Amino acid sequence: MSADKAKDKAKTYKLSLKGSAKSVAEFFEYSINTILYQRGVYPAEDFTPVKKYGLTMLVSQDDQVKAYIKKIMIQLREWMIGGKISRLVVVITSKDTGENVERWQFDVQVLSKPSKKSSSKKTSDKENAQPSEDAVAPPAEKTEAELQVQIQSVFRQITASVTFLPELDGNCTFNVLVYADADSEVPMEWGDSDAREIQNAEKVQLRSFSTNSHKVDTLVSYRMG
Amino acid sequence: MATAVSTPLKSHMGMFSSRTAGGRLPLTPSPRTRTNALVLSNHSSPFTPERKDSDDIKSKSTYGGNLSSHFAKSKSHRDSPKSNIAKGVQTPRRALELGVSDFTLTGTGCKTPASSRSRKGALRQKSTKTTLSYGDRFIPNRKASSAIATSGSGKLEAGEKRPKTSGGESSVILASGVDDALAALGSLSINDDEPTYSRPSPNTVAYQDSLASACGVSLNQRILAFKPAAPESSKPVDLRSQYNRPLKNANAASAQFRRRIATAPERVLDAPGLVDDYYLNLLDWSSGNQVAIGLERNVYVWSAESGTVSSLLETSSDTYVSSVKWSDDGAYVSVGLGTGEVQIWDVEEGTKLRSMYGHDTRVGVMGWDKHTLSTGARSGLVFNHDVRISQHKIAELVSHTSEVCGLEWRADGAQLATGGNDNLVSIWDARSLAVPKFTKTNHKAAVKALSWCPWAPNVLATGGGSYDKHIHFWNTTTGARVNSIDTGSQVTSLRWSPHYREIVSTSGFPDNSISIWSYPTLVRNVEIPAHETRVLHSCLSPDGQMLATAAADESLKFWKVFEKKAGASSSAAVSGASGKADMVKQMTIR
Numbered sequence: 001m002s003a004d005k006a007k008d009k010a011k012t013y014k015l016s017l018k019g020s021a022k023s024v025a026e027f028f029e030y031s032i033n034t035i036l037y038q039r040g041v042y043p044a045e046d047f048t049p050v051k052k053y054g055l056t057m058l059v060s061q062d063d064q065v066k067a068y069i070k071k072i073m074i075q076l077r078e079w080m081i082g083g084k085i086s087r088l089v090v091v092i093t094s095k096d097t098g099e100n101v102e103r104w105q106f107d108v109q110v111l112s113k114p115s116k117k118s119s120s121k122k123t124s125d126k127e128n129a130q131p132s133e134d135a136v137a138p139p140a141e142k143t144e145a146e147l148q149v150q151i152q153s154v155f156r157q158i159t160a161s162v163t164f165l166p167e168l169d170g171n172c173t174f175n176v177l178v179y180a181d182a183d184s185e186v187p188m189e190w191g192d193s194d195a196r197e198i199q200n201a202e203k204v205q206l207r208s209f210s211t212n213s214h215k216v217d218t219l220v221s222y223r224m225g
Numbered sequence: 226m227a228t229a230v231s232t233p234l235k236s237h238m239g240m241f242s243s244r245t246a247g248g249r250l251p252l253t254p255s256p257r258t259r260t261n262a263l264v265l266s267n268h269s270s271p272f273t274p275e276r277k278d279s280d281d282i283k284s285k286s287t288y289g290g291n292l293s294s295h296f297a298k299s300k301s302h303r304d305s306p307k308s309n310i311a312k313g314v315q316t317p318r319r320a321l322e323l324g325v326s327d328f329t330l331t332g333t334g335c336k337t338p339a340s341s342r343s344r345k346g347a348l349r350q351k352s353t354k355t356t357l358s359y360g361d362r363f364i365p366n367r368k369a370s371s372a373i374a375t376s377g378s379g380k381l382e383a384g385e386k387r388p389k390t391s392g393g394e395s396s397v398i399l400a401s402g403v404d405d406a407l408a409a410l411g412s413l414s415i416n417d418d419e420p421t422y423s424r425p426s427p428n429t430v431a432y433q434d435s436l437a438s439a440c441g442v443s444l445n446q447r448i449l450a451f452k453p454a455a456p457e458s459s460k461p462v463d464l465r466s467q468y469n470r471p472l473k474n475a476n477a478a479s480a481q482f483r484r485r486i487a488t489a490p491e492r493v494l495d496a497p498g499l500v501d502d503y504y505l506n507l508l509d510w511s512s513g514n515q516v517a518i519g520l521e522r523n524v525y526v527w528s529a530e531s532g533t534v535s536s537l538l539e540t541s542s543d544t545y546v547s548s549v550k551w552s553d554d555g556a557y558v559s560v561g562l563g564t565g566e567v568q569i570w571d572v573e574e575g576t577k578l579r580s581m582y583g584h585d586t587r588v589g590v591m592g593w594d595k596h597t598l599s600t601g602a603r604s605g606l607v608f609n610h611d612v613r614i615s616q617h618k619i620a621e622l623v624s625h626t627s628e629v630c631g632l633e634w635r636a637d638g639a640q641l642a643t644g645g646n647d648n649l650v651s652i653w654d655a656r657s658l659a660v661p662k663f664t665k666t667n668h669k670a671a672v673k674a675l676s677w678c679p680w681a682p683n684v685l686a687t688g689g690g691s692y693d694k695h696i697h698f699w700n701t702t703t704g705a706r707v708n709s710i711d712t713g714s715q716v717t718s719l720r721w722s723p724h725y726r727e728i729v730s731t732s733g734f735p736d737n738s739i740s741i742w743s744y745p746t747l748v749r750n751v752e753i754p755a756h757e758t759r760v761l762h763s764c765l766s767p768d769g770q771m772l773a774t775a776a777a778d779e780s781l782k783f784w785k786v787f788e789k790k791a792g793a794s795s796s797a798a799v800s801g802a803s804g805k806a807d808m809v810k811q812m813t814i815r
Contacts, residue, residue, distance in 0.1 A: 042458045064456035072451050086446065173455045182445045193450035 017110075020213035021080035024108060027151060027209075027216065028088055029073050032176065033059045034155060035090050035104055038162050040170050053151045072176050075187060079180060083110055087179035091196040095171045099223070100198050102165065104158075107217040111210065142212050150209035154218055157206045164204070165222055198223050484725075484790070486741060486751045490782040491771065494527065496520055501761065501777035503673060503690070503717065503733070504589045504603075504630040504646065506548045508762035508775045513555030515572065516764070516773060518781060519546030524560055526572055527781075529766065537570055538577070550591040550598075555767075559598055561588030567600050569612060581610050581617050586628075590673075592641070594634040594655075599641060601629025607643055609658070620658045624651040631675040635682060640701055642685050644672025650687045652701050663704040669693040674730065676719040678744075686728055688716025696730060698744075710747050712740060717760050722787040723769035729786055731774055733759030739774065741786060755782060 030052060037047045037058040042065060047058035060066055079085045085108055092102040177193055180186070201221035208217045498521040499507065507519035516527045522540040527533070540546060540562055548561035557578065560568045565584035570577050586603035593599075597619070598610045605625035610617040624643065631644030640662070641653040648668045651661035670690030678684035683702040689695050696716055698708035715733035722728065727750065729741050737760060739753040756776035763774045765787075772784045 041455075046459065062456065062459070068453070068456055071453075075451075171458075173458075175455065176451045178449050179446050180449050182447050184447070184449075186447075186449060189452055190449040191452045193448050195448055196450075 017083075017213045018081050020211040021083070022077065023147070023211055024214045024216055025073065025077040025080045027154075028076060028106065029069065030057050030059070030155070031104070031106065031158065031218075032069055032072075032090055033057065034158050035092075036060060036065070036174065038159055039092055039102065039165070039168055039172070041092060041172050041174050053148050053155065055152055055155055057155070071189065075190065076178065079178065079184060080108075082184070084181045084184040085178050086181075087177075089177040089179075089196065091175045091177060092168065092172050093175065094169065095173050096169070100196050101168060101172065101223050103196065103198050103201070103221045105219045105221070107219070109215040109217075111213055111215055142210070147209065147211060150207070154207050154209055154216075158218070158220075161204070161206070161220060165220070166224075197221075200224060484788070486753075487785045487788065488751065488753045490755075491785050492783040494781040494783075496775055496779050496781040498523075499761070499775055499777065499779050500545065501758075503671070503715075503759075503761065504628050506550070506590045506630070506673075506762060507546065508764050508773060508781070509549050509551050509558070510764040510766055510773055511551035511555035511558070511572075512553065512767045513551075514767055515551075515555065516781075517549045517551060517558050517572075518775060519549045519560070521545055524549055524558070524570075526558070529771075535575075537572060537575065538568070547587040547589050548591050550593060552593045552598075553595060559591050559593070559600075561591055561600060563587040565602060567591070567598070567610070569598075579612070581612075583608050583610075583618050589628060589630050590632040592632045592634045594638040594641075597638075599632055599634065601625075601632045601643060601645075603628040605629060605645060605647070607632065622651075622653060622658050622661075624653075624661045624664060625649055628671075630671060630673040631687070633675040633677055633685075635677045635701075636679065637682060640677075642675045642677070642687070642701070644668075644675050644687060646671040648672065648689070648693070650675070650685075650697075650699070652685065652699070652704070663699075663701065665697070665699065665704075665706070667697055667706060668695065670715075674716045674719040676721050676728065678728075679721050679723045680726070686719045686721065688712070688719050688730060691715035691734055696728075696742075708745060708747060710742060712736075714738070715759065718763040720763055720765050720772060723765075724787055724789055727787070729763070729772055731755070731760035731763045733761075737776070739763075739772065739784060739786065753784065753786075755784070756780065 033047070034057060036042050037044065037060075042060060042062060044058075046060050046062040046065065048061045049056045050059050051057075060069065076085070076088070087108060088106040090104040091100050092104075093099065094101050175193075175196065177196060178190075198221050200223070202224050203219060203221040206218040206220065208215060210216070496518060499518070500521060505519075508516070510516050510529075514529045516529060517537070518525050518527070522542070522545050524537040524546055526535050526537050528535075537558065538560065544563040544566075546560055547563050548559075550559045550561075551557070552559070556571065556573065558570050558572055560570060562568070565582070565586050565588060567581040567584070567588055568577055569579050569581070581598075581600075584600065584602035584604065584606065588600045588602050590601040591598060596611055596613050598612050599607055599622075600610065601607045605623075605627050607622035607625070607629055608618050609620035609622065611619045622641075622643070625645035625647050627646035629643055629645045631642070633642050635641070639655050641655060641658075643651045643653070643661075645651075648666065648670060650663075650665040650668065650672050652663040652665070654662045665687070668687065668689035670693035672687050672689055674686075674688030674696075676686045678686065683700055684707070685699045685701050687697050687699065689697075691714070694712050694714055694716065696710040696712060696719065697706050699705070700707050712730060712732060714736040716730055717733050718731045720729050721744075726744050727741050728744050729739060732738050732740065736752070737754065737756045737758060739755045739760065741750045741752075742748065743750055755774055756778050758777035760774050760776045763772055765772055768789075770785060770787050770789055772786045773781060774784065775781045
């Protein structure tokens with residue numbers, strides 16, 4: 001009986017982790033689209049507004065871009081659900097010079113870790129102590145509405161960041177990097193890369209949001225001058 | 226050197242690489258190479274792609290032939306770190322520490338591979354030996370040795386527990402490093418006794434640990450890039466124009482496709498003597514494209530085709546025209562009088578066909594359904610007349626307690642809506658007229674404006690008077706109110722567009738305007754300040770494009786509010802007209 005209960009609990013947890021991973025992945029998808037739109041990587045006409053998170057989000061309608069992002073998202077979702085990812089990076093590169101001009105970094109932390117699953121491995125590159133969960137009292141479930149408000153504010157900040165980010169020349173392309181566990185299964189299309197950091201970058205930490213199982217921090221770094 | 230070439234470096238680092246790292250490479254198979262690469266690239270970026278390491282490993286096999294020459298070369302290089310320290314040559318500090326640290330790694334460092342991989346016992350012993358032999362050849366930096374000491378202690382734990390410290394992680398790497406080393410050895414088919422090749426394991430540990438702590442890099446992590454290049458942008462983007470755009474650019478785009486509504490009247494006619502009375506209905510446009518207007522005691526017919534005006538009738542001096550309505554076929558016009566008499570006139574002949582009596586108060590509103598004429602009077606009574614028979618009164622609809630000022634048949638004749646000064650909207654089923662099917666009390670003022678939706682037969686729009694100012698939309702099947710608009714002024718008439726999903730309302734005080742609303746979004750598409758005083762009546766042309774409004778300022782204005790796009794077929798209007806033409810022959814008014 002009690003064993004059954006525990007099993008049920010574990011199941012619930014698994015589901016919520018999976019659901020959380022999916023919503024984080026979805027957040028990434030909209031983030032990539034928003035960045036592409038806001039930073040003018042693709043022309044604004046390519047984007048169409050959709051209602052999401054109580055906001056009007058702009059999503060690319062270009063078939064190629066859509067397919068490109070979709071391919072990324074399929075793999076990303078898999079990794080997210082497996083808990084293999086600790087960071088997602090969108091690098092904007094100048095096509096003329098090949099320089100990295102802007103770098104959007106989304107750090108993912110898996111919050112609670114009731115089982116010894118390797119899938120929920122924490123990132124060790126965080127100096128800050130992670131918010132440790134009380135083993136006795138599980139954290140209060142975050143409601144959908146609270147999550148939406150948090151995500152809203154992140155997107156508002158991304159949108160607002162065009163005010164301080166240096167103007168891009170409009171001739172840019174982008175790459176998506178992930179920081180994955182060494183033991184992740186890596187499909188053909190993904191390959192090792194350097195961090196594509198920007199030298200002498202100015203960094204701005206944006207808001208964070210957290211689901212019941214994940215915490216996502218957002219940081220943008222950009223080249224000065 | 227593969228590492229030096231493939232990793233972007235600052236110039237002074239290049240110098241460094243040629244001395245220390247360059248010298249090391251042949252001595253150390255894969256693990257060492259990797260750490261060298263990390264050291265070097267550290268200064269440009271803390272992360273070094275593993276791909277490059279594997280390239281190095283592959284390229285290593287090419288050394289196989291002349292290893293000895295490499296050793297010879299490396300021997301001379303190996304002294305350089307020491308001499309650097311002695312002379313105080315400027316060598317980056319961190320790199321120096323890393324370079325030196327290997328040599329204090331006697332006991333602790335080598336244990337790790339042994340504990341994690343037992344099969345490398347032999348290897349471990351050799352490495353211990355060689356490391357010791359080199360140990361006295363360098364002056365260990367104090368800092369470096371302490372770093373090694375801590376990392377070494379971490380590794381002792383790592384063998385048993387593998388905690389999540391950097392030491393624990395590096396032990397994994399170390400193990401793999403040893404594997405790599407063995408693999409490299411195997412591929413090179415070099416004798417196991419060769420001491421040089423057993424060294425890497427402790428050195429690797431040192432490098433990895435120091436690096437991990439120095440750079441804050443987690444070594445069990447890979448940075449993966451989605452390799453396919455992002456699709457090309459269809460055109461260069463000028464962000465400045467993008468920022469300057471209104472935020473809702475999509476709506477702006479759709480604005481281009483939104484139809485333009487002419488806000489100026491197409492034509493203005495004088496309507497002298499138009500009685501300024503909200504409760505009357507003095508304007509109607511026939512299916513034959515003629516406009517009838519009641520001006521005091523006269524009814525005039527204006528032909529929209531020819532633009533000619535003719536006076537149809539003049540009442541006796543003791544009364545006035547209170548309502549006019551064309552029959553569906555456009556051949557007859559019914560005229561309600563202040564006395565309660567209803568006359569039917571043949572417009573082409575200019576003759577009165579019959580008079581129908583029954584109401585003893587003025588007839589303010591009328592409506593045709595084929596041969597049935599419904600008349601609403603000030604008494605609140607509504608009569609249905611069959612105009613073909615002498616005993617014309619076929620039904621008495623009792624619901625309103627005050628003047629009936631709005632009356633509309635549904636196009637199919639199945640339902641009749643009436644509105645009155647008692648603020649009621651009554652919806653009648655044509656098959657049972659004893660009681661209204663629904664009586665709606667939502668309006669707070671007299672209801673004159675009534676209109677049936679042409680594309681959704683069970684939707685009725687009703688507009689209330691100056692105290693109410695609302696348009697309500699009803700589902701007349703269920704009786705439910707489905708939508709409402711607060712127009713902000715008295716609603717004097719409502720007309721649905723037959724072509725657009727829109728409805729036009731005319732208003733009295735205070736706006737005296739024409740408003741066009743999208744339905745069901747209820748967005749006001751346009752508001753035209755139409756008249757100087759309240760708009761009393763409106764009607765649509767038979768093709769549904771033009772709206773005629775009559776106002777208390779004694780003018781009759783024509784507005785092209787529902788102009789059809791060029792090329793759009795007007796077949797519906799044509800067929801409708803022809804259908805009505807057929808009907809003319811069927812109806813005989815006595």
